[in-house]
Amino acid sequence: MRLLCAPAELGRLDEAGALRVILYGQAGARSQASAGAAVRSDVRRERLVPERRAWDLLSIANSVMVADAAGLRTQSPDGWTREFDLEIAVSEPAFWNGVAPLIADALAFLTTDRWQIRFIPGGAAAPEPARVVRPPQDCVALLSGGLDSLVGTIDLAAAGARPLVVSKIVRGDSEKQEEFARAIAGGLRHVQLNDNAVVPKPKDTSQRARSIIFLAFGVLVATALASYQAGATVPLYVCENGFIAINPPLTGSRVGSLSTRTAHPQFLALFQDLLHEAGIRVTIRTPYADKTKGEMLKECADQPLLRVLAARSTSCGRFQKFKYSHCGRCVPCQVRRAAFAAWGQSDPTKYVFEHLGRDDAQHAGFDDVRSVGMALAAVHDGGFDEWLGSALSWPRIDDRKVLRDMLRRALTELGHLHAKYGVK
Structure with a gap:
C-alpha cells in the first residue's frame, strides 16, 4: 500500500x-x-x-x-x-x-x-504561540487511563518527581485521564492530544502501531520543558507491567503481532536509538519492566489513593465494544483481575463476563480464557522454560533471568485467578 x-x-x-x-x-x-x-x-x-x-x-x-x-x-x-x-x-x-x-x-x-x-521536503512546522510557556516539570509520564500508568504516576509524585502527564485522547477514557491528573499530588499539569486519524472505509482495527503516537506525544512535550531547553536530558516514563510489555505468546497460535508489542523492550530500545540518532535528549524509562501487575498494585506508594482510583481505570482490550465496560475475559482483563486478587483488595470493577469458570463460548470457552488455560497447562505438563520458548531471545532484551522470573510470577497470578473460578 x-x-x-x-x-x-x-x-x-x-x-x-x-x-x-x-x-x-x-x-x-x-x-x-x-x-x-x-x-x-x-x-x-x-x-x-x-x-x-x-x-x-x-x-x-x-x-x-x-x-x-x-x-x-x-x-x-x-x-x-x-x-x-x-x-x-x-x-x-x-x-x-x-x-x-x-x-x-x-x-x-x-x-x-x-x-x-x-x-x-514540505513538512509542516510546529505552531508558534503568541506567548511561549516553558513548563518547569522535570519529567514526562504517559497517562493512558489504565491501571499501570495510574500506579506509575502516583509513585513518581510520591518519590518527589514533578511529572507533566501526557495522554492520548481515547473515547471513553479522556474524563478519567483528567480525573487521575487532578487527584495526584494536588493536581498535575496535564496535556491531552489526539492524532485524529481518519481513513476511507473500511478500516483495519488491529491497531498494532498505536504506541508510536503516544511516544511521539510524550517526546514532543518533553522537548518543550524548561529543563530540556536548558540542555538537560528529560526522562519519559512508560509505566507498564512486565508481563504485558513482553506479552509472551500464550500458545503457539498467538505468535507475532497476534500478541501486541506496544511497550516491548525490543521496540522501545529501537525507538530510543532513533531519539539518539536525532539528537533528541529524551530517555525512555520503564520502571516496572520486572514487575507483575499485582506487584505494582501491592507496592504502590499511596495505597489509599490507589484504592479510590483503581476501579476507575481501564484495562480491557474491548472496552469500546462493550459500551465502555470491561469484558472480563480478554487477556488484559484477566491480568487485571489476577492483579486485584494478588493485591488482596476486592475488585469493584463491573465485568460483562464475570464467572470465567462457565464452560461456554462466552466464558471459559472464549479464546483468550482458553489460551491462558492452555499456557497454565503447558507449564504444568512441560515446564515453564519449554512454554516460554524464545520469548526472551530478542537481542535488545537485558536481564533475561530477571524477566524470566517476573513472567513466572505473572503466570502464577493468572493461575490463582483461574483456580478461583474453576477454569478447566
Whole structure:
C-alpha cells in the first residue's frame, strides 16, 4: 500500500495509486485520509514550543497511524502481514532519510509488517504561540487511563518527581485521564492530544502501531520543558507491567503481532536509538519492566489513593465494544483481575463476563480464557522454560533471568485467578 503523507499545501492530491494523507488538516475528499487535524491548535493552546525534529517525529507517527488503519490485513497474502510504502513530508528530509532503515526496523517489529519510508521536503512546522510557556516539570509520564500508568504516576509524585502527564485522547477514557491528573499530588499539569486519524472505509482495527503516537506525544512535550531547553536530558516514563510489555505468546497460535508489542523492550530500545540518532535528549524509562501487575498494585506508594482510583481505570482490550465496560475475559482483563486478587483488595470493577469458570463460548470457552488455560497447562505438563520458548531471545532484551522470573510470577497470578473460578 502506497501513501503520500503531507500538508495539503504540498499539492499532489490525486497521485495515481497512492492514498493521499493530509497532515495537520482535514481530508478534502472521501478518497483521502488525514491525521493531526487538531494537534497543532492544541499545542499552540498549551503554548508549547517543541524541538523541530520532535515535530517531524510527530508527522511520522501520524502517518504511521493512518497506514495502520488504512491497510487491511485481510487483503494481505497471508491474511496478516501488510506492505507499506510511505512518502512523508518533513522539515529535514536529508536527516530522516538517513535513519529511515532504523524507523522501518522499529515499525516492522512493532506491527510485523514490511515498511519502506522516504522523506520529502514540505513538512509542516510546529505552531508558534503568541506567548511561549516553558513548563518547569522535570519529567514526562504517559497517562493512558489504565491501571499501570495510574500506579506509575502516583509513585513518581510520591518519590518527589514533578511529572507533566501526557495522554492520548481515547473515547471513553479522556474524563478519567483528567480525573487521575487532578487527584495526584494536588493536581498535575496535564496535556491531552489526539492524532485524529481518519481513513476511507473500511478500516483495519488491529491497531498494532498505536504506541508510536503516544511516544511521539510524550517526546514532543518533553522537548518543550524548561529543563530540556536548558540542555538537560528529560526522562519519559512508560509505566507498564512486565508481563504485558513482553506479552509472551500464550500458545503457539498467538505468535507475532497476534500478541501486541506496544511497550516491548525490543521496540522501545529501537525507538530510543532513533531519539539518539536525532539528537533528541529524551530517555525512555520503564520502571516496572520486572514487575507483575499485582506487584505494582501491592507496592504502590499511596495505597489509599490507589484504592479510590483503581476501579476507575481501564484495562480491557474491548472496552469500546462493550459500551465502555470491561469484558472480563480478554487477556488484559484477566491480568487485571489476577492483579486485584494478588493485591488482596476486592475488585469493584463491573465485568460483562464475570464467572470465567462457565464452560461456554462466552466464558471459559472464549479464546483468550482458553489460551491462558492452555499456557497454565503447558507449564504444568512441560515446564515453564519449554512454554516460554524464545520469548526472551530478542537481542535488545537485558536481564533475561530477571524477566524470566517476573513472567513466572505473572503466570502464577493468572493461575490463582483461574483456580478461583474453576477454569478447566
